[in-house]
Amino acid sequence: MADTKYLELSNSSSKSGGIAIAPDVIESIAGITVDQIDGVHLIGNNISKGFNTILGRDSLGLGTKLIEDDRGLVINVSVMLDFGVSVPQVATKIQDRVKQQMLFMTEIVINEVNVQVNGMMPDTTTSDIDPDDIFSENNGDK
Secondary structure (H helix, E strand, O other): OOOOOOEEOOOOOOOOOOOEEOHHHHHHHHHHHHHOOOOEEEOOOOHHHHHHHHHOOOOOOOOEEEEEEOOEEEEEEEEEEEOOOOHHHHHHHHHHHHHHHHHHHHOOOOOEEEEEEEEEEOOOOOOOOOOOOOOOOOOOOO
16 A cells, blocks of 8 residues: 555553554455465465565565445455355355454454455366376376
């Protein structure tokens, strides 16, 4: 984010000083939370991780975006799901867990978590082709 607008925590005591959290931290918390849900893969969290490591950037918030608008704080999450999972159930789980984790870790209330499912990950397939003899005539038939 070019203009980093820190989020002030309302319960911070004026005697002890204020507490402010950068939007990138909120996005990272959401990203880590989503990444821990079975069957869910954040968009950009695998390919971009290498590039961001080289550039010295944090990749934990990839696939998440924090927006502040008239609805309050909104997090948009872009994911791919494993084939065979229930899309509505997993999307609801993402929404619930992100809101709960944010409240627990920061005491910040997220008004909306929008889940954008961009694709399905196919089941892993097994191959009968011998990796030591990939040009064999039997094509995996033994």
